[in-house]
Amino acid sequence: MITTTYNVNSAMMNLPFNQFNQKTMKPVKNFKKTKKILMIEDDQDMIAIITKSLKMKYFCSIDVAQDPFEAMNMMTEKFYDLIILDWQLPGLNGTETLVQAEKGLKLEPSLPIQWDRVKVPVVIFSSSKKNECLPRRTKHFDYVGFVSKAQPLHDIVDALGEYIHDEKSFRYQSA
Amino acid sequence: MSTVDIPNEARLKYIERRRTDLENCRKALLQDDFKTLAQVGHQIKGNAITFGFEELGILATELESSALEKDKKQLGLILDRFGLYITKT
Numbered sequence: 001m002i003t004t005t006y007n008v009n010s011a012m013m014n015l016p017f018n019q020f021n022q023k024t025m026k027p028v029k030n031f032k033k034t035k036k037i038l039m040i041e042d043d044q045d046m047i048a049i050i051t052k053s054l055k056m057k058y059f060c061s062i063d064v065a066q067d068p069f070e071a072m073n074m075m076t077e078k079f080y081d082l083i084i085l086d087w088q089l090p091g092l093n094g095t096e097t098l099v100q101a102e103k104g105l106k107l108e109p110s111l112p113i114q115w116d117r118v119k120v121p122v123v124i125f126s127s128s129k130k131n132e133c134l135p136r137r138t139k140h141f142d143y144v145g146f147v148s149k150a151q152p153l154h155d156i157v158d159a160l161g162e163y164i165h166d167e168k169s170f171r172y173q174s175a
Numbered sequence: 176m177s178t179v180d181i182p183n184e185a186r187l188k189y190i191e192r193r194r195t196d197l198e199n200c201r202k203a204l205l206q207d208d209f210k211t212l213a214q215v216g217h218q219i220k221g222n223a224i225t226f227g228f229e230e231l232g233i234l235a236t237e238l239e240s241s242a243l244e245k246d247k248k249q250l251g252l253i254l255d256r257f258g259l260y261i262t263k264t
Contacts, residue, residue, distance in 0.1 A: 046225065049226070
């Protein structure tokens with residue numbers, strides 16, 4: 001996590017970057033927890049531009065998995081507030097990725113406890129059409145929406161931002 | 176710069192990587208590797224518009240659909256246009 005040094009009565013404190021108003025450098029009172037996002041994506045260009053833009057605009061933390069198996073490993077080690085899922089990955093498509101991840105989570109004895117409490121919202125992020133991406137229902141994942149890659153960057157960032165801020169709550173139609 | 180502006184350097188690197196894609200596509204066409212052609216088309220279809228290259232996005236859509244149809248003649252023409260686009264950009 002990026003930290004900023006803040007001088008309070010000569011005591012130097014290291015606090016998370018987004019606890020501060022960047023103009024006044026005073027702590028923000030209604031600090032919200034930094035959202036932890038897992039982006040499962042194999043396109044290097046998209047990874048670079050999307051992660052940078054989301055971090056700058058929404059102050060979230062983003063881990064990137066470039067293939068389904070790397071994603072499975074990351075999910076067994078950490079709980080995420082949101083998953084951004086590319087639909088066409090090397091070897092598996094989006095729904096196969098999460099079905100395989102389910103199997104991995106069931107077999108993992110040291111799973112973070114949050115996995116048993118809430119479902120992780122998943123946003124499908126794809127060049128394919130929405131009706132070509134029909135996910136299957138799973139125990140740990142909740143498909144909440146679809147964002148097309150084939151649109152200008154600011155539209156993608158705004159669309160993903162709505163999910164990062166939980167402003168969209170409708171359910172994605174599952175197969 | 177707003178938080179979602181794309182730095183010019185990133186756009187240039189993006190086009191540089193498409194040169195590699197073009198080379199790979201030309202090799203794939205010689206080997207009748209339509210799967211690779213469709214994959215490259217699909218990926219560029221998704222990211223070209225994001226980086227502000229709308230025309231390239233349209234070309235990539237044609238590349239993907241022609242690869243799925245295994246239309247070698249059309250694929251050759253599309254790759255020529257792809258090359259021209261990269262050269263002039």
